[in-house]
Every structure is written in C-alpha cells, then in structure tokens.
Amino acid sequence: MSSVALHRDNYLNVSYGIKSWLLTRDHKRIALLYLMSITLFFFLGGAFAVLIRLELLTPAGDLVQAETYNKLFTMHGVIMVFFFLIPSIPAVLGNFLVPLMIGARDLAFPRLNLLSWYVYTIGGIFTLTAVVMGGVDTGWTFYTPYSSTYANTHVIATALGVFITGFSSILTGLNFIVTIHTMRAPGLTWFRLPLFIWSHYATSIIMVLGTPVIAITIVLIAVERAFRLGIFNPALGGDPLLFQHLFWFYSHPAVYIMILPGMGVISELVTCFSRKRIFGYEFVAFSSIAIAVLGFLVWGHHMFVSGQSPYAGLVFSFLSFMVAIPSAVKVFNWTATMYKGYISYDAPMLYAMGFIGLFTTGGLTGLFLASLAVDVHVTDTYFIVAHFHYIMVGGMVMAYLGGIHFWWPKMTGRLYPEGWARFAALVIFIGFNLTFFPQFVLGYLGMPRRYHAYPPEFQVLNVMSTAGASILAVGYLVPMLYLIWSLRYGKAAGANPWKATGLEWTTTSPPPTENFLEAPIVKEGAYEYPPGAPSRDEDEKVA
Amino acid sequence: MSEHIIPRKVYFTIFGALMVLLAFTVGIAYVHLGELNVVAAMTIAVTKALLIILYFMHVRYSFRLSWVWVGAGFFWLIIMFALTFSDYFTRDWLPVPTGWK
Amino acid sequence: MWVFLTTEVMFFGGLFLGYAVYRGSYSHAFGMASEHLDIVLGTINTAVLLCSSLTMALAVHATQLGTRKTAVMFLLLTILLGSVFLGIKGVEYYHKYDESLIPGHDFHFENADPRHAQIFFSFYFVMTGMHALHMVIGIGLLALMAYWTYAGRFSPEHASPIEITGLYWHFVDIVWVFLFPLLYLIDRSGSM
Numbered sequence: 041m042s043s044v045a046l047h048r049d050n051y052l053n054v055s056y057g058i059k060s061w062l063l064t065r066d067h068k069r070i071a072l073l074y075l076m077s078i079t080l081f082f083f084l085g086g087a088f089a090v091l092i093r094l095e096l097l098t099p100a101g102d103l104v105q106a107e108t109y110n111k112l113f114t115m116h117g118v119i120m121v122f123f124f125l126i127p128s129i130p131a132v133l134g135n136f137l138v139p140l141m142i143g144a145r146d147l148a149f150p151r152l153n154l155l156s157w158y159v160y161t162i163g164g165i166f167t168l169t170a171v172v173m174g175g176v177d178t179g180w181t182f183y184t185p186y187s188s189t190y191a192n193t194h195v196i197a198t199a200l201g202v203f204i205t206g207f208s209s210i211l212t213g214l215n216f217i218v219t220i221h222t223m224r225a226p227g228l229t230w231f232r233l234p235l236f237i238w239s240h241y242a243t244s245i246i247m248v249l250g251t252p253v254i255a256i257t258i259v260l261i262a263v264e265r266a267f268r269l270g271i272f273n274p275a276l277g278g279d280p281l282l283f284q285h286l287f288w289f290y291s292h293p294a295v296y297i298m299i300l301p302g303m304g305v306i307s308e309l310v311t312c313f314s315r316k317r318i319f320g321y322e323f324v325a326f327s328s329i330a331i332a333v334l335g336f337l338v339w340g341h342h343m344f345v346s347g348q349s350p351y352a353g354l355v356f357s358f359l360s361f362m363v364a365i366p367s368a369v370k371v372f373n374w375t376a377t378m379y380k381g382y383i384s385y386d387a388p389m390l391y392a393m394g395f396i397g398l399f400t401t402g403g404l405t406g407l408f409l410a411s412l413a414v415d416v417h418v419t420d421t422y423f424i425v426a427h428f429h430y431i432m433v434g435g436m437v438m439a440y441l442g443g444i445h446f447w448w449p450k451m452t453g454r455l456y457p458e459g460w461a462r463f464a465a466l467v468i469f470i471g472f473n474l475t476f477f478p479q480f481v482l483g484y485l486g487m488p489r490r491y492h493a494y495p496p497e498f499q500v501l502n503v504m505s506t507a508g509a510s511i512l513a514v515g516y517l518v519p520m521l522y523l524i525w526s527l528r529y530g531k532a533a534g535a536n537p538w539k540a541t542g543l544e545w546t547t548t549s550p551p552p553t554e555n556f557l558e559a560p561i562v563k564e565g566a567y568e569y570p571p572g573a574p575s576r577d578e579d580e581k582v583a
Numbered sequence: 584m585s586e587h588i589i590p591r592k593v594y595f596t597i598f599g600a601l602m603v604l605l606a607f608t609v610g611i612a613y614v615h616l617g618e619l620n621v622v623a624a625m626t627i628a629v630t631k632a633l634l635i636i637l638y639f640m641h642v643r644y645s646f647r648l649s650w651v652w653v654g655a656g657f658f659w660l661i662i663m664f665a666l667t668f669s670d671y672f673t674r675d676w677l678p679v680p681t682g683w684k
Numbered sequence: 685m686w687v688f689l690t691t692e693v694m695f696f697g698g699l700f701l702g703y704a705v706y707r708g709s710y711s712h713a714f715g716m717a718s719e720h721l722d723i724v725l726g727t728i729n730t731a732v733l734l735c736s737s738l739t740m741a742l743a744v745h746a747t748q749l750g751t752r753k754t755a756v757m758f759l760l761l762t763i764l765l766g767s768v769f770l771g772i773k774g775v776e777y778y779h780k781y782d783e784s785l786i787p788g789h790d791f792h793f794e795n796a797d798p799r800h801a802q803i804f805f806s807f808y809f810v811m812t813g814m815h816a817l818h819m820v821i822g823i824g825l826l827a828l829m830a831y832w833t834y835a836g837r838f839s840p841e842h843a844s845p846i847e848i849t850g851l852y853w854h855f856v857d858i859v860w861v862f863l864f865p866l867l868y869l870i871d872r873s874g875s876m
Contacts, residue, residue, distance in 0.1 A: 210691055250694070276799045281670070286702065588745065591745060608864075628864075640854045
C-alpha cells in the first residue's frame, strides 16, 4: 500500500474546484460539507460554553452582566442543540454510510440531500446573524410569554433560523426512510441490516413526525411577537403551558434524534472491537424503534413543576420510566457482546466504552428525574444540566468522535495517528467527568441553573467544573489537529483496516463516486466475525 | 403508486357524496345539539376526509406502506392530543386557589 | 410524498391542538366570534375546493390514460378553482379588516371577552393563512405540471409527478374540510 498519494479515482479526486463540491449530488461529499459546517458550529457553541464556565469561576457575577449571561447560555444551547447535536451523526456519518452499508449507489433523492445541506446552512446563517446582532436571552427553550411578548432580543431571527434548519432535518429523515425501504442490495433483508441502519431508520421516523410540530410552534411565537397577539400570554387569555406542550412534544423526541444514531455507532464499534456478533440483534433493533415510539409519549416530564396537572404528571412519569427500558436493553446487549470477546483498545473502542459508562450514568440519573418527587427538588438546578450533558456530551459526542475515528480511513483513505487518538480519548474522558460530575452535586445541593452568580459555598465545585472544562477543550482540539494532519501525512488505509464486517468495508478507501464497482449481493447477516483469535495484522493497522 | 385506473364515474359519485356531506354539515350546524354539534361536525369531516383519501388519493388501491404512513400521521396526532388533554382535562381535579381559566 | 404529507399532518396538527385547547376553555367567546365569519362565503369556498379536488383527480386520470389535452384542461381548471378560493379568502380577510377584527391591529369585539375572541381570530388567521400559503404553493406546482404536461413530459407510464401533485392538493383540501366546520360552524344555532 503506497503511503503517499491515493492514486485510484475516488469520490474525492474525481473532480476539483469549489463548484464541484457546492453542486455535488454525491452523498459522500455532502457528508463532508456537513462535517465542516457542524464542526464550525460545535466550536462556536463551545466558545459560548467557555465564557459560561469562566463566569462561573467566581460566585459574583463579575465577568459579564446578567443579561449577557442569559444570552451566553441561550446561544450555547440553541447552537449546540439545533446546529450540532441534531444533525451531527445522521448528517455526517449517516449521509456517508447509509448508502454504503446497504450496497446502494447513493441516497434515494440526491438533490434533496444537497438541498438539505443548503437549508441547514441558510438556517445557520440566520441564527448567526441574530447572534452577531446581539443574540437572544430566552434560553434555548424559548419559554413564553417572555419570548413571545416581553423579551427585547432577536427572538424572531433566531427562531426563524431554527425553523429553516428544521426542514433540513425533515428532508434528511425522508431521504433515509425511502432509501432504506427501497434501495437495499439483493439479499439484504431487514434483519441482516447493520444496527447503524436500524437506528438511523428510527431516528428518521422521529425527525419526520416531530420536527413539524416545533416548526408550527416557532411560527406561532413569531406571529405572536410580530402582531402582539396573546396566544401564549396569560394577560391576554393565553396559556404559556400550551407553548410548553407544543415545544416539548418535539424537543423531547429530539433528544432521541440526538442519541439514537450514536447508539447505532456504538453497536458497530462494540462488535468490531470485540470481534463478536452483537448479542441479541433483534432486541437491539426493536429497541431502537421502541425508543423512537416511546420517546414521543414522555414530553410532560419537562413540565412537572410548570403548572401542568399532577395527574398528567403521573402519566408522564410512568411513561418516562418505560422509555428507559429499551435503552437499558441496548446497554446490556453491548456489554454482553463484549463479554468473552477479543477486546482491542483502539481509539474508537475507547470512545465506545466511555459512551457505555457515561450514557448509563446519565440515563440512570434520568430515572431520578422521572420520579415526580425528586424532580420537584432538582428541576432547574445543575442536576438537570449534568444529566443531559452526561447523555449528550458523554454519550452522543463520544459516539460521534468514535464514529469519526472508526470511519475516518474509509472517508479519507488515511489512517489517523493511533497514539494521539487514544491520548485524546482519555483526556476527553477525564475532562468530561471533572466538568460534569461536580454539577450533579451542585444541583443536588441546590445551585440553580441559568444563574451567573451563586452563593460562595458552591465555588469549589464550580472551579472543579471549569478546570475540567479546560481539559475537555484541549481534548476536543487535539483530534482536530491530528485529523487534519492525517489528511496529508497519514498512512494510506486499505479497504478494511479494522477487518470489520459491513458492506462499506468491501469497497476501496476512499470509495469511488458510485460506491461499489460491482453491485454487492448479501448472503449473510451482519457482524459475522469469524470465531477464534482476531485476524488483524499489526502492520496494516497502526500509523 | 397503484396501477389501478379508477373510472371517471367513481370520481363523480364521490364528488356528489362530498357535496351532500357539505350541505349536511352546514345544515346540522343550525340545529341545536349542544356538545354533540362538534361531534357531528367532526364525524362528517372525517367521513369526507376518508372519501378523499381512499378514492381521490387512491389509497384504497395502494400499497400497504402508504396506509402505514397515513395511519402513522393520524396516530401521532392522536397521541399529541390525548396526552396534552390529559393535562387540560385534569387540571380541575385538584383544588387550586386560582385556576388559569 | 406520503412521508412528506405525514409531516404536514403533524404541522397542522399542532395548530389544531392549540385551537382545541382554547375552544374548550373559551367556548362562549369562540362561538360568538365564529358567527362573525361569513358562512356563505365559507360554504362556497368549501364547495370550490371540493370541485378542485375532483378536477385534480380527473387530471390524474387523464394523464394515466394519455389524453394530454384533457389533462392540461383539468389542471388549468384546478388552478382556476384554487385561485377563486384564494380570491374569496382575500375578500373575507378584507371584511375582517373592515370590521376591526384583525388581532393586534385595532381589534374590537362586543359580545364576549375580547381577549378570548382575539385568540379565536389569531387562530383563524394563522390557520387559514397557513392553509392559503399551502394553496399558493400548490397552485405553483400545478402551473409547472400543466406546462410540463403540455410539453409532453408525461405519459401513462410516467404519470407519478402528476399523481404526487394530486396527493398534495387533496391533502390541502382535507385540511380545509376540517378547518371549515371548526372555524365557521361552531355555533350557528344561536344557543351560546
């Protein structure tokens, strides 16, 4: 294998020039376009997080004013949720891998795919403009009547940005659903599909059914603000809780949009790096669907203390306990897969193991929150902040990084430096726990969220958290550096450096534009790793 | 999409039925039925919608997958309504000093 | 298209939910406010839209049979009926403006709590406005389809774009089928 240039004609070098990228219909190039936009937004959202943690180093509100602080956490939330977490894995890894994994040439609607990137970018520009013009301070949840009547920040511009980007989600979901239904290779029955595909299918269902509701909610907010109506304003007969019902009807399933693809990635990583078939394939596949469906039934758990009827609260609490079950099934099955497997500790596997631990922690704290009595005390405190960051950052972002590393050789034809990658994974794990574990304690002790000043007795834990954040930041920067480095100096990867199963590994790295030189025919199930000792060569693997 | 081509006569018949239902819906609005007015109106509306879906949109002769998506949309709507109303209908069950109503 | 229509069901569904919540709480005001809507124009509009669904179905039928000119004629008829609908809607909106019933803009209401009535009219305008927007998009699509049919792009083997446009159009009609009784016919028997 030459370690210099990738000589074969592949999707990267088949044409050059910015037009060939901006007008591409190749799902792989679109995935890379998304990669760039999403990375940009991730670091922007991260910058806001840095400012937040700096402010919270001291009990007094001395770095920024209260109003500015409100804008900081709002923008951090809006950008991270809508422009990073929701698109990330589906738009980057999903777009790249779904056709490859099912043996198809591209997605069902390649032009819609490109449109969806443009829509995402336009929405992003709208929101960025709002940021530049002064930002929003309502919290990413836009609660009324503050957001619809009383706020004097750029609510409509930001909300419109989110509205536009929502269509990107819908189009991607639509594309995946049709592709998975209609374009599977011969012999690839539903139960031979990689679990990555199952989880993207479930995610697409949520995208399609949930996103329109937040779209209409945003329209109503914008209309109410523009025409000074009272749909959600109690002073004019409106009900703020109606907004919350409509908002959370989408936003809770949205968090499953964020985590399900990550779970799909973990299924791929755990099987490959344990050299074993997944334990309980059907259970994992069906639990993806179960999470998607049940996830729509629990939104009221965000509203336990907002004036919702306690009887409704009972129902939502019960359903919230139920939704934990399929997630638990997956965690058990991943663990069982690892049992008596041949574990190797490559960077993607480190991320996967980190995911399993941190997601479980975050998920278990979700159970605390599902019980009404506990939630009454810890809601709107840092306990909640820690809970969702464990799942989103400890879970989703780790899965995203694990996936990026795992499929980097396929996407770029280059190997990244394994030593640095393992180092970065470790730094991220340590930094993450130092940042967010103190927040569980802080929340339990009563520190409210979204406050820029706090009582002095909370300072030690806050300092720990900020220190952790600085380590985490380093952990995120290091992969940026070596991944870019590897584009030019990384060793050339073969078609299947990890000796993994899956159709995407049967084609070259990087793949040709049409994905496969010959249409594949599938004769066996997923994850058919040969029993016995691992068969990977040391030479081919490490850079 | 289905291959079945529906004869024009069917379309005209369905159209006739829809117009009759329209007249019915307007007429019944003038009859005092109290709470049942909205039930009647919605029943007629659902009937009209079904006629349009089954015949004008060819779902009657369509693959089962289309049925699934049509059904899914309405099922999800029902979920949204049911759980939201579980809140609104039960708000009065507890004695609260000032309800929002 | 079916998947897309499912998203539309959820989109309008959110509006219907909000409407339902407030109608339950403010039934008196909603009933009173509804009487200010012109039932004659509303009924005519409903009939117009149902006609347009018929002509749309006939346009698809003609395309499936390969009778190009008939298809174009029916598509143009559908566009015409759709435009009539929008025109009547425009007249209704203008009447509301005349009667000071535009929310947020000099709103006056006598027979019931004006705040509740204003909420009714907010929903009225947002729901029919969204619906009208979808109609405009539909008419645009139909115009494109009419042009392409005229240019010979479609045939009995290749009729799906017309069928898909038909699905969209019928869906928009179904939304109106629900909007009409909920907005115009709340209580015409004068019992509230």
